[in-house]
Amino acid sequence: MLTPVHRWVWSDAKRRVDKLLRFGETETDGGRDILRAAETTSDPLLRRLYLVHAIDEHRHGELFRRRGAALLRALPPHSKPAFQAVWLAPGGHGLDDLNVDEESDDAWLAFLHLSEKAAASRFTVYRDVMQDDPPTRAVFEEILHDEVFHMNYTLVQLARVSPRRHRGRLWRARLSRLWKGYLRLATAAAGVVGGLLLTIQYFVLLPPFAWLARRAERRELRGWTPVSRAGGDSLTRQY
Ligand SMILES: [Fe+2]
Ligand SMILES: [Fe+2]
Numbered sequence: 001m002l003t004p005v006h007r008w009v010w011s012d013a014k015r016r017v018d019k020l021l022r023f024g025e026t027e028t029d030g031g032r033d034i035l036r037a038a039e040t041t042s043d044p045l046l047r048r049l050y051l052v053h054a055i056d057e058h059r060h061g062e063l064f065r066r067r068g069a070a071l072l073r074a075l076p077p078h079s080k081p082a083f084q085a086v087w088l089a090p091g092g093h094g095l096d097d098l099n100v101d102e103e104s105d106d107a108w109l110a111f112l113h114l115s116e117k118a119a120a121s122r123f124t125v126y127r128d129v130m131q132d133d134p135p136t137r138a139v140f141e142e143i144l145h146d147e148v149f150h151m152n153y154t155l156v157q158l159a160r161v162s163p164r165r166h167r168g169r170l171w172r173a174r175l176s177r178l179w180k181g182y183l184r185l186a187t188a189a190a191g192v193v194g195g196l197l198l199t200i201q202y203f204v205l206l207p208p209f210a211w212l213a214r215r216a217e218r219r220e221l222r223g224w225t226p227v228s229r230a231g232g233d234s235l236t237r238q239y
Contacts, residue, residue, distance in 0.1 A: 007129045013071065014079045020068030020136070024061045027143075030115075031057030036100045037108055043161065046105060049153055056146045067139045106162035110173035113154035120147040 010016055031054045038050035100108060127140035158166045 003125065003129060006125050010126065010129055013075055016133075016136070017068050017071045017075060020064045020071065020139075024064035024068060026061075027057050027064060028061030031055070031061065033100050034112075037112075040101060041105055043105060046109075046157060046161070049157065053150055053153075056150070060143045060146065063139050063143060067136055071136070106158060106166065106169050107173070109154050109158040109161060110166070110169040111176070113151060113158060113170070114173050114177055116147055116151040116154060120144060120151050123147060 010019070034050050034057060035054040038047045038054060041047050041050065103111070123140050123144045127137055127144060130137035130140060158169065162169060
């Protein structure tokens with residue numbers, strides 16, 4: 001349904017470059033979190049899978065950055081920064097929402113599964129709207145292949161680690177993501193409302209002060225004003 005919107009978002013060359021470079025950072029950051037999860041887990045199989053996963057995410061970061069840099073070199077000089085439309089076309093996995101050190105294996109796996117699922121569905125749309133740019137489309141295609149594997153192995157491992165509670169864990173992770181999404185939306189809305197109120201204040205409250213200042217300026221004498229000698233010897237006042 002949102003395909004035309006995504007087509008518009010990715011149609012701007014400068015925005016495409018910025019997005020790819022930002023996606024590169026997000027993938028690498030996500031890889032670091034997963035590497036941390038590999039260090040903290042006591043499950044040997046999970047550790048192996050997390051290491052493979054972290055290497056994948058690091059490679060995704062490289063792929064996005066390399067493609068972004070290639071497109072950046074092809075941009076005309078002094079290209080204007082475009083509106084980023086982060087809300088319309090977000091990237092990455094949203095792994096920043098969870099502190100790896102404080103989570104159990106099953107909570108982390110549930111969260112990871114949902115994040116990978118979200119990334120896979122986004123990248124599918126981005127790949128599909130990239131018909132005019134085969135190399136970028138190929139990057140999304142390659143990354144999408146890995147994201148589908150990440151999405152599947154996390155679910156299988158969640159069911160293995162927590163056979164009885166894995167559905168509950170998934171629901172908890174879903175609600176947590178929903179809540180974080182609401183908080184992000186509320187923060188963005190607060191920023192817009194705050195900006196609007198300050199603009200209204202600027203145009204409603206400042207004009208009377210400007211008018212008073214102009215009136216006071218008209219009463220001021222022009223040029224140099226002679227100062228009487230009497231009382232001019234104070235060390236604390238000018239006159
Ligand atoms: Fe990735
Ligand atoms: Fe992934």
